[in-house]
Amino acid sequence: KEDGKPSGSTGGGGKALTLGFSQVGSESGWRTANSESVKSAAKEAGYTLKFSDAQQKQENQISAIRNYIAQKVDVIAFSPVVVTGWDAVLKEAKAAKIPVVLTDRSVETSDDSLFVTLVGSDFTDEGRRAAKILEKVLEKAGHKGPVKIAQLEGTTGAAPAIERAKGFKEIMDADHKDDWKIVVSQTGDFTRAGGKQVMAAFLQSNPDINVLYAHNDDMGIGAIQAIEAAGKKPGKDILIVTVDGVKDGFIAMSEGKINAIVECNPLLGPQLMDVVKKVKDGEKVERWIKTEESDFLQDQAKDALPTRKY
Amino acid sequence: MTTTSRLRALTRHHLFWPVAVLIGLLLVNVPFTPDFFSVKMTDGHLYGSLVSIVLFGSPLILVAVGMTLVIATGGIDLSVGAVVAITGALTCSYISDQADQSALSAVFLAMGIGLVAAVVCGLWNGFLVARMGIQPIIATLIIMVAGRGVAQLITDGQIITINSEPYKLIGGGYWLTLPFSIFVVAVVVAATMLLTRRTALGLLVESVGGNAEASRLVGIRSARIKIMVYVFCALCAGIAGLMISSNTSAADGNNAGLWIELDAILAVVIGGTALTGGRFSIGGTVLGALVIQTLTTTIYTIGVPTQTNLVFKAAVVIAVCLLQSPKFREKVFGRKTRRKVTVPAQPVAPVEPAPKTEVSR
Amino acid sequence: MAEPRPVLQMTGVVKEFPGVRALSGVDFRLFPGEIHALIGENGAGKSTLIKVLTGVHSLDGGTITLDGESVEFTSPLQAQQAGISTVYQEVNLCPNLSVAENIFIGREPTRGGRIQWKRMRKEAAELVDRLGLDIDVAAPLSSYPLAVQQLVAIVRSVGTGDRETPGSGAGQAPGSGTATKVLVLDEPTSSLDRDEVLELFRLMRQLRDDGVAILFVSHFLDQIYEICDRMTVLRNGTLVGEHLVRDLDQVGLIELMIGKALDQLEELHEHQLHSDVGETLVKAEGLGRSGKISPFDLEIKKGEVLGLAGLLGSGRTELARLLFGADHPDTGKVTIGGKQVSMSAPNDAIGAGVAFCSENRRTEGLVPDLTVRENIILALQAARGWTRPIPASQRDELVAKYIKALDIRPANPEARVGQLSGGNQQKVLLARWLITSPQLLILDEPTRGIDIGAKTEIQRLVVSLSEDGMSVLYIAAELEEVLRLSHTIGVLRDRKLVARLANGPEITTSRILETIASGEHQ
Amino acid sequence: MTATAQKPKAAANGTASRTTRLLADPRLPVLVTAALFLAMYGGGLSRYTNYGFGEPQVFLNLFIDNGYLLVAAIGATFVILSGGIDLSVGSVIGFTTMFTAWLVERQGLPLVLVVPIALGVGAFGGFLMGYVIHNFEIQPFIVTLAGLFLFRGLCLVISKESISVSDPSVDTLAQTRVPLGLGELSIGALVALAVLAVAYYVLHHTRFGRRVYAIGGNEQSALLMGLPMGGTKIAVYTVSGFCSALAGLLFMLYIQSGDPLHAVGMELDAIAAVVIGGTLLTGGSGYVVGTLFGVLVLGLIKSLITFEGTLSSWWTKIATGVLLCAFILIQRTMTGRKKT
Numbered sequence A: 001k002e003d004g005k006p007s008g009s010t011g012g013g014g015k016a017l018t019l020g021f022s023q024v025g026s027e028s029g030w031r032t033a034n035s036e037s038v039k040s041a042a043k044e045a046g047y048t049l050k051f052s053d054a055q056q057k058q059e060n061q062i063s064a065i066r067n068y069i070a071q072k073v074d075v076i077a078f079s080p081v082v083v084t085g086w087d088a089v090l091k092e093a094k095a096a097k098i099p100v101v102l103t104d105r106s107v108e109t110s111d112d113s114l115f116v117t118l119v120g121s122d123f124t125d126e127g128r129r130a131a132k133i134l135e136k137v138l139e140k141a142g143h144k145g146p147v148k149i150a151q152l153e154g155t156t157g158a159a160p161a162i163e164r165a166k167g168f169k170e171i172m173d174a175d176h177k178d179d180w181k182i183v184v185s186q187t188g189d190f191t192r193a194g195g196k197q198v199m200a201a202f203l204q205s206n207p208d209i210n211v212l213y214a215h216n217d218d219m220g221i222g223a224i225q226a227i228e229a230a231g232k233k234p235g236k237d238i239l240i241v242t243v244d245g246v247k248d249g250f251i252a253m254s255e256g257k258i259n260a261i262v263e264c265n266p267l268l269g270p271q272l273m274d275v276v277k278k279v280k281d282g283e284k285v286e287r288w289i290k291t292e293e294s295d296f297l298q299d300q301a302k303d304a305l306p307t308r309k310y
Numbered sequence B: 001m002t003t004t005s006r007l008r009a010l011t012r013h014h015l016f017w018p019v020a021v022l023i024g025l026l027l028v029n030v031p032f033t034p035d036f037f038s039v040k041m042t043d044g045h046l047y048g049s050l051v052s053i054v055l056f057g058s059p060l061i062l063v064a065v066g067m068t069l070v071i072a073t074g075g076i077d078l079s080v081g082a083v084v085a086i087t088g089a090l091t092c093s094y095i096s097d098q099a100d101q102s103a104l105s106a107v108f109l110a111m112g113i114g115l116v117a118a119v120v121c122g123l124w125n126g127f128l129v130a131r132m133g134i135q136p137i138i139a140t141l142i143i144m145v146a147g148r149g150v151a152q153l154i155t156d157g158q159i160i161t162i163n164s165e166p167y168k169l170i171g172g173g174y175w176l177t178l179p180f181s182i183f184v185v186a187v188v189v190a191a192t193m194l195l196t197r198r199t200a201l202g203l204l205v206e207s208v209g210g211n212a213e214a215s216r217l218v219g220i221r222s223a224r225i226k227i228m229v230y231v232f233c234a235l236c237a238g239i240a241g242l243m244i245s246s247n248t249s250a251a252d253g254n255n256a257g258l259w260i261e262l263d264a265i266l267a268v269v270i271g272g273t274a275l276t277g278g279r280f281s282i283g284g285t286v287l288g289a290l291v292i293q294t295l296t297t298t299i300y301t302i303g304v305p306t307q308t309n310l311v312f313k314a315a316v317v318i319a320v321c322l323l324q325s326p327k328f329r330e331k332v333f334g335r336k337t338r339r340k341v342t343v344p345a346q347p348v349a350p351v352e353p354a355p356k357t358e359v360s361r
Numbered sequence C: 001m002a003e004p005r006p007v008l009q010m011t012g013v014v015k016e017f018p019g020v021r022a023l024s025g026v027d028f029r030l031f032p033g034e035i036h037a038l039i040g041e042n043g044a045g046k047s048t049l050i051k052v053l054t055g056v057h058s059l060d061g062g063t064i065t066l067d068g069e070s071v072e073f074t075s076p077l078q079a080q081q082a083g084i085s086t087v088y089q090e091v092n093l094c095p096n097l098s099v100a101e102n103i104f105i106g107r108e109p110t111r112g113g114r115i116q117w118k119r120m121r122k123e124a125a126e127l128v129d130r131l132g133l134d135i136d137v138a139a140p141l142s143s144y145p146l147a148v149q150q151l152v153a154i155v156r157s158v159g160t161g162d163r164e165t166p167g168s169g170a171g172q173a174p175g176s177g178t179a180t181k182v183l184v185l186d187e188p189t190s191s192l193d194r195d196e197v198l199e200l201f202r203l204m205r206q207l208r209d210d211g212v213a214i215l216f217v218s219h220f221l222d223q224i225y226e227i228c229d230r231m232t233v234l235r236n237g238t239l240v241g242e243h244l245v246r247d248l249d250q251v252g253l254i255e256l257m258i259g260k261a262l263d264q265l266e267e268l269h270e271h272q273l274h275s276d277v278g279e280t281l282v283k284a285e286g287l288g289r290s291g292k293i294s295p296f297d298l299e300i301k302k303g304e305v306l307g308l309a310g311l312l313g314s315g316r317t318e319l320a321r322l323l324f325g326a327d328h329p330d331t332g333k334v335t336i337g338g339k340q341v342s343m344s345a346p347n348d349a350i351g352a353g354v355a356f357c358s359e360n361r362r363t364e365g366l367v368p369d370l371t372v373r374e375n376i377i378l379a380l381q382a383a384r385g386w387t388r389p390i391p392a393s394q395r396d397e398l399v400a401k402y403i404k405a406l407d408i409r410p411a412n413p414e415a416r417v418g419q420l421s422g423g424n425q426q427k428v429l430l431a432r433w434l435i436t437s438p439q440l441l442i443l444d445e446p447t448r449g450i451d452i453g454a455k456t457e458i459q460r461l462v463v464s465l466s467e468d469g470m471s472v473l474y475i476a477a478e479l480e481e482v483l484r485l486s487h488t489i490g491v492l493r494d495r496k497l498v499a500r501l502a503n504g505p506e507i508t509t510s511r512i513l514e515t516i517a518s519g520e521h522q
Numbered sequence D: 001m002t003a004t005a006q007k008p009k010a011a012a013n014g015t016a017s018r019t020t021r022l023l024a025d026p027r028l029p030v031l032v033t034a035a036l037f038l039a040m041y042g043g044g045l046s047r048y049t050n051y052g053f054g055e056p057q058v059f060l061n062l063f064i065d066n067g068y069l070l071v072a073a074i075g076a077t078f079v080i081l082s083g084g085i086d087l088s089v090g091s092v093i094g095f096t097t098m099f100t101a102w103l104v105e106r107q108g109l110p111l112v113l114v115v116p117i118a119l120g121v122g123a124f125g126g127f128l129m130g131y132v133i134h135n136f137e138i139q140p141f142i143v144t145l146a147g148l149f150l151f152r153g154l155c156l157v158i159s160k161e162s163i164s165v166s167d168p169s170v171d172t173l174a175q176t177r178v179p180l181g182l183g184e185l186s187i188g189a190l191v192a193l194a195v196l197a198v199a200y201y202v203l204h205h206t207r208f209g210r211r212v213y214a215i216g217g218n219e220q221s222a223l224l225m226g227l228p229m230g231g232t233k234i235a236v237y238t239v240s241g242f243c244s245a246l247a248g249l250l251f252m253l254y255i256q257s258g259d260p261l262h263a264v265g266m267e268l269d270a271i272a273a274v275v276i277g278g279t280l281l282t283g284g285s286g287y288v289v290g291t292l293f294g295v296l297v298l299g300l301i302k303s304l305i306t307f308e309g310t311l312s313s314w315w316t317k318i319a320t321g322v323l324l325c326a327f328i329l330i331q332r333t334m335t336g337r338k339k340t
């Protein structure tokens, strides 16, 4: 908080704090859970929430933020659609003395003072964690021989897709250069239908795949159906690691069809409200507040399942 | 001579090029997946690339068939993707509320509800286009935008997962060793063909699309026909919506049928129906949809890197269109056998001898 | 100038369409300063010859020389730039643009790249005026009836030929700056009335005297004898002869055209109308639509042929459209067979047994992509509704019958209507309504663009239909035609029905013209 | 013998009542759109004044936030007036952002060089599509759909990741605000307005513009009238490609980054704006000024929804649809129903 601008509070007093929150969209269950979490946390904290949905478009998000500036909200928070291109509007916010909190992912800026903090996870790290947990999965399954991986990517060009692939590859290249190989990789657009269809094609062209890494649970679940239709056993013939940790993913895992899930927690509403309050009150906050997340293996699935809210 | 002329006649057939492209695309896969054409028995049903092309292509075929009629009337329906989402969402949310998700009656009721919603969307589109006279692209844009919102409203923005064996059959199950969806598609396509060619509907649709004013003046109730085709199109999209949600046993308000309208329109055009309306070909549309689905599968199987998927798709689409364009074939392959001057053998008529100057000056 | 050289010469021209040979080795020549008629039955290949000449269609064989140089145009633009100005058979203008723009588009007066709108409108008004037309050139073309559009098309093509009008100064000619050497007019007179035709002829003569070669197509033989110097006759895509007009009489010409001796073409000249018309079938009271036609009363009896006479734009078409419900009337009511019919849409009228054959076959009549068969059965099918298709056998029989009766060529029910010649399209349109056997048949210029043989045939058909009890509302540009067929003649003037004359020996064309002129009569 | 017959005088003027004439006036849809836009804005004013909706800058923001869309929609207007359609708009915009960002950031080219290159590439893309459409007689919908795939694919080929533009000249351009009395406008907005003026001039005062209308009115006729069809058609798509590329540049200024997923689906926004502005998709009828109001209406709908500020994601979509629908229906009833 080297710039100390959060002190520029306007009223304070009895008036409820107004938070402008610009969400990416509602492209997945994960995202919806994220929005819900923010909304309910804001309600609980007694803040006035201005919520807007950008329908996956950066320009919408920018104009939403502009509008928040015009409306003179106390704090602006948003989950950036993309990581780049925020300088101009963030400078306007800064000029209007409105502190900005990022959620979910960071942005690239030239000037670090443009936002106060980031509440969220790190997609690249999720990729790394996926690779790490795959090691455990392979070990548990007593797998021998080459590891032939099929990768189901998210929407081409989307940050989670790129970074989850990057993180995974990083570990793979570092530790498993010889024995692991990504034999096929295609986008399943983060959807079940996509995952199913792509996996069906993979199984035709590369019947010897023995590991699947899916960038989210939904594609993994779709792929499971394709694997079953091909007469193979998901979780046994083909080991599956996915990211996200939605409820359906855990159900599949408890049925033994997914071997491990790397959690990416959408429920960061309460954390966000905390941070907003601190920022508003001029307290010092950390530059990056990581969400609490963990990785799950099959044996933890049963226990974790009831805790899944979305 | 006869063989070449027969070949000519064959290449002139309006379905020749779609078929040729389809076969070509299928063959492209062989070097990458040598057993591409093999079909084997797995778990009591047939399994293989060809089977999955039909299975995954079924929703697209359905939507495209409905779209064909709309396009034939000179319209266009952008809302099909949203209708797919709404139908799936309604049906799945109803089923998921059921205590016994596999109860047949509940499943049928749920599908009924979903399809009624689709029909309502179709009626609305038809009303805007035919009664209010709003341009189709903008009239259907309304549901395209709002419909997905409605679908998400129904699913609460979540993916609704259901566990219903009978429902699973429509889009993901097998019957007589074949994907059940093949039968659904076959029934819908056959019904459409019967409906359009055995009754006068096809003729009237083509007439409305070919010349709207003339059709009005011969007393065709074009408003009614337009409403009918929009409803039919929405119904097809609804069935496709059932299939898509059944295939994964889940309703995804945001992603189900996303951009399917573009693929459907593409399929219609590859099938030889002009976007300006008029003549249409259901068979061509089915082929067009198969071409697109094969293209998608090909992209997955031959290992195109994700970032070049779209470039590849663009290249194929352009190639298909160029091949289908007579002008292009003429310019590139044809050398057009011009100047085969066939001087008249007839006795040349009595031409007045002298060019008398008739200038009245 | 010893040996006159043809400005245009076509030799051995061949044009084939899939399945049809439209032209097989036609020779044709055109001299400067002559008006040359191109004559032939419907489908003989006249329009095709013109289209091949002007680069609309490519040539399949033969050569074209213009001014001694071999040419082959690949687009109408090129032909225009080489000095060939053309009015094609169907009105080919842009309905969404103003009259002035339609006349000038492609060669608008500009200064520094900017269109001079004022000047353009002024010049357009002058040009239009020269054809005796008095219209607002700033109004969109679509607001005018077909005949006016036809005239505008003519103005467009001829107006450029002699733009040395002192007023307009610049005198920069069309496109690239070539003056018109050849003017091609494909049935320009098909929907014009006498006055307009005279104006057009005056203009044509003037152009001819300026040395322009004019190619003129018409099915009105009188007009050909009136204005042409020379003629070329086509039959079935082949050349049957080139003659000086004064060397060949009408009978000889017709024989050349149809390829056999003509028997009883004249027959219809007699009034052979039956006199016993039945009781009132259609009654319109105070029917009107503001801005289109003032309220009128009209009665049509069973079996009566009611002809409408009037000048161009007098409202004949508007009247017919109101009776059919094609336009929504503001006032009045219609009773048909004693029952009041709400005239809100054509369906209502069709349901009550009214049929309307529009004058504008291209935009309001045919569906060009559909086949002859489909176009013919369209109205009947629409009346039956989509659930009850006409059984195939009955359909084919009906279609075959009318193809034969009206001599539609090619006699192939599978041919696309858009590819038929103009006259044959008109016949298809007629056939469409005839098979519905309506109670009242409204024919708006049914013989437009139809050759004389078929024209007589159609007129005979009208007579026999009326004898069978069908009422007919008959509109034709030719007064004689109206006179010949009608029991009663309604006279329109300035969009008002001003008189109703019972036909009889004392009614002549000049009598009708007087009525039109005086505006009042009983 | 016809000397007796008097020519009936043209009466098109007097008889037709004023309302009929007004209803037939092609300018009516534009006026109605403009009026409705103002009404809608008034509605927003009365509802959200307390939230600062009344500030002039909020109005000017409509231009700032939609300048790129306006430029793209102007290009689309040309195409639609000529009776065609261009679906590649969004992809070309996305591609341009990506391409320029890549050239500026990764290749280190100066902006003065990059801008013409980008515009040239866009225009060339449009030219190619026009060429194929005209010469091979393939339906524009399909050719431009292939263009949509191609350009989006090329974005990804350049890079899957977004590229942030930190070039100082881009920075200054992006952040320059031109004061305008009551508020300020960005460079992008000004460029958009300039493009609008040029487009208006071209469409209404040059031969090329009138040819565009002629072709849209009736292509076959235009051909027979001897208009240079091919040239015009190709030019129209070139203009659209150029405008899309320019829109891409403005978009790049607006968000200072290139991203392969930028402007997905923007072609539909552009087409919607054109149609809302009263232009007929069948071609030949409409005004580019209408397009301005179409864009403003879409922008206003977005603004109103943000100002409402309580809508969940799906209600945002539903509200957009409902507002759009209400707008179209009112517009339709006010311009009078014509037979389709």
Ligand SMILES: Nc1ncnc2c1ncn2[C@@H]1O[C@H](COP(=O)(O)OP(=O)(O)OP(=O)(O)O)[C@@H](O)[C@H]1O
Pocket: C017, C018, C020, C021, C022, C040, C041, C042, C043, C044, C045, C046, C047, C048, C049, C089, C409, C410, C418, C419, C420, C421, C422, C423, C424, C449, C451
């Ligand atoms: N585009 C086309 N495709 C196929 N056949 C055509 C085409 N255009 C003309 N034809 C055929 O060529 C023949 C000659 O037609 P054309 O239009 O030249 O006749 P025409 O002499 O002008 O007759 P009309 O007096 O009726 O106008 C006809 O049989 C017609 O069906």
Ligand SMILES: Nc1ncnc2c1ncn2[C@@H]1O[C@H](COP(=O)(O)OP(=O)(O)OP(=O)(O)O)[C@@H](O)[C@H]1O
Pocket: C133, C134, C135, C143, C144, C145, C146, C147, C148, C191, C291, C292, C310, C311, C312, C313, C314, C315, C316, C317, C318, C319, C359, C477, D008, D009, D010, D011, D012
């Ligand atoms: N000077 C004019 N000459 C011709 N038509 C005109 C003129 N001025 C106006 N009109 C238009 O003519 C229309 C009436 O034409 P209508 O088609 O009914 O005439 P018509 O008697 O059928 O003539 P025709 O069919 O020979 O053109 C009016 O709606 C009017 O717009």
Ligand SMILES: [Mg+2]
Pocket: C046, C047, C048, C089, C186, C421, C422, C423
């Ligand atoms: Mg002809």
Ligand SMILES: [Mg+2]
Pocket: C145, C316, C317, C318, C359, C444
């Ligand atoms: Mg008339």
